[in-house]
Amino acid sequence: MTPETFGLIKLLRYDAYTTYDKICNELEIDRKRTKDLLKYLSNLQYEIEEHPSLGVRIISSPDLLLPEFVCSGLHTRLFGKKIHYYKKIGSTNDVALKLSDEEGSLVITEFQSKGRGRFGRKWVSTESTAILASLILNHKLKVEGLQKITLLCALSINEVMRKVGLSSLIKWPNDIVVGGRKICGILTEANSRCVVCGFGVNVNQSEFPSELTDEATSIRIETQREHSRIIILQQILEQFENNYFEFLQSGFHHFLEKIKDYSFSLGKRVSVHTGKKVLKGEVLDFDERGRLVLRKDGGGIRKIFATSMVSIQNQSIAQHSDRKGGN
Ligand code: BTN
Numbered sequence: 001m002t003p004e005t006f007g008l009i010k011l012l013r014y015d016a017y018t019t020y021d022k023i024c025n026e027l028e029i030d031r032k033r034t035k036d037l038l039k040y041l042s043n044l045q046y047e048i049e050e051h052p053s054l055g056v057r058i059i060s061s062p063d064l065l066l067p068e069f070v071c072s073g074l075h076t077r078l079f080g081k082k083i084h085y086y087k088k089i090g091s092t093n094d095v096a097l098k099l100s101d102e103e104g105s106l107v108i109t110e111f112q113s114k115g116r117g118r119f120g121r122k123w124v125s126t127e128s129t130a131i132l133a134s135l136i137l138n139h140k141l142k143v144e145g146l147q148k149i150t151l152l153c154a155l156s157i158n159e160v161m162r163k164v165g166l167s168s169l170i171k172w173p174n175d176i177v178v179g180g181r182k183i184c185g186i187l188t189e190a191n192s193r194c195v196v197c198g199f200g201v202n203v204n205q206s207e208f209p210s211e212l213t214d215e216a217t218s219i220r221i222e223t224q225r226e227h228s229r230i231i232i233l234q235q236i237l238e239q240f241e242n243n244y245f246e247f248l249q250s251g252f253h254h255f256l257e258k259i260k261d262y263s264f265s266l267g268k269r270v271s272v273h274t275g276k277k278v279l280k281g282e283v284l285d286f287d288e289r290g291r292l293v294l295r296k297d298g299g300g301i302r303k304i305f306a307t308s309m310v311s312i313q314n315q316s317i318a319q320h321s322d323r324k325g326g327n
Contacts (some may be wrong), residue, residue, distance in 0.1 A: 004029060006068045008037050012048070012058045019055035043086075063204070063229050064128060065108045074234050078104035079241040088127075090114035093189055093198040093229060096134035100193035105136045106237070115200065117185055119309060129205045129218070129232050134198040135240070141195045146188040147290035147306045148252045150174045153186050153197050156240035158262050160232060166222050169264035172283070172292050173306035177264050181217035201236070203229050253288045260286060265312065270294070272302075273309040280313075288309060291297055 011018050016035045019252035023034050038048055038056065042144045067083035074080055084103040089095055089109040093116060096107040109132050115123035125132060127150065141149060154170045161176060161183065176184035187198045202218035204226050219227050246254065260266055265283045272294060274281040279302060284327035285293035292304040 004033075005037055006066070008034075008041070008059075009066070009068065012056060013248060014058050017055040017057045023056070029060060041076070059069065062128065063226075064110065065131070065133075065229055065233060067108075069230050070106075070108070070233055076104075076236060076241045077235050079237040079244070080104065080106045080234075082106070083108060085109070087111070091116050091198075092132055092134035093187055093196050096136050096196040096198070097191050097194070099136065100191070101136050103136060103138045103194075104241075107134045107136075108132065108233070108318060117187060118306075123185060123187075123200050125202070126205060127198060128229075129168060130203055131199070131201040131229050131236070133200075133233065134196050135237075137195040137197060139190065139192065139194045139243075142190045144252070145289055146190060147173060148247070149195060149197050150186050150188045150306065151286075151290050152243050152247055152252070152255060153199060153240055154184075155255055155259055155262070156243050157184050157186075157199060157201060157236055159239050160235045161219070163235065164219055164223065164227070164232070166219065168262075170259060170262050171264040171312075172286065172310065173290070178217050178222050180264075181215055183217050183219065183222070194258065199236070201232065203227055203232060252290065256288065265292070265310075269313040271311050271313060272304050273311075274304075275308075279304075 004027055008023065009024055011026060013324045020031060020034060024030060041048060044064060047059040048056060049059055050056050065085065067071060067085045070080060070083055082101065084099065084105065084107045086109040088111045091112055092107040092109055099107065100215055101185050111127040112125065112132050115125065115132065117123045137149065145275050150173055154176060158170050166178050168176050168178045168183060174186040175182050184199060184201045190195050194260045202216060204220045205218040206220055225249045243255065268283050270281065270283055279294060279296055281296040285297045287293055287303060292310065294302045294304055296302055
């Protein structure tokens with residue numbers, strides 16, 4: 001979207017007409033260009049009323065994650081200060097890794113054609129219903145371990161879900177669930193230049209394909225009403241930034257208790273696929289490196305990295321990103 005288009009959105013109002021003269025003067029464009037921009041906005045699902053003498057006004061606007069809207073009223077120092085917005089993209093993580101922009105830059109999109117989850121699983125979402133975003137962080141964080149960033153992000157998003165009124169929980173290592181159904185997935189990756197923390201939050205989906213209804217949910221399904229993705233994204237960025245600065249200053253151990261308080265996995269029986277073996281046991285704890293502490297059946301303790309696949313036993317919840325056509 002061009003600065004001219006943003007300029008036009010800012011000029012248009014719901015409660016009054018903006019004259020063509022005002023638009024042309026303020027944006028320094030002619031009538032024809034104004035018409036072209038208005039057509040472009042219509043294509044973006046803006047409903048616009050044009051009156052030959054009074055001018056133009058907005059009837060309704062889509063809940064698009066346009067940078068101008070996300071930035072306006074965003075109370076952060078770093079996160080989201082620069083936003084790369086795409087109407088459609090392969091994967092926000094892929095773009096963020098290539099951009100390797102400055103710390104805090106955000107890549108967001110309305111639709112991903114190649115959204116990815118852990119273990120190469122697909123992450124699919126209908127257009128303009130979810131928050132699909134990747135935050136670029138300092139490459140030095142790799143030393144800390146990506147698992148901590150994933151859990152910090154999960155904790156932050158979980159705190160926002162709680163503010164919305166949901167009884168959400170963190171499912172180690174990278175999901176947020178409500179009533180056992182996944183509402184958010186996080187994928188943290190890195191290259192030599194940056195760490196990228198990507199998150200997908202199901203906000204306004206009213207339903208999921210039948211094969212996913214037991215596994216996926218959205219804020220809208222849980223609260224029975226639509227939500228502004230802009231406001232939820234702003235809250236996530238603010239909460240995550242607060243936690244992030246505290247993490248840089250005081251370390252990760254500081255967040256462990258909160259993560260445990262909101263844990264879906266703690267105390268559950270799990271199977272851990274380590275590559276060669278399948279270990280069974282109970283989730284006893286999480287450690288200061290973000291690892292899962294497993295009490296193995298038959299005795300002994302094992303610390304599990306997030307690179308292992310962990311499934312909770314006697315529970316149908318799967319990482320629903322592994323199914324075609326679902327998150
Ligand atoms: C998982 O469930 O394994 C993690 C899913 C992460 C999905 C998000 S959506 C935004 C970002 N871009 C991607 O391709 N993946 C993450």
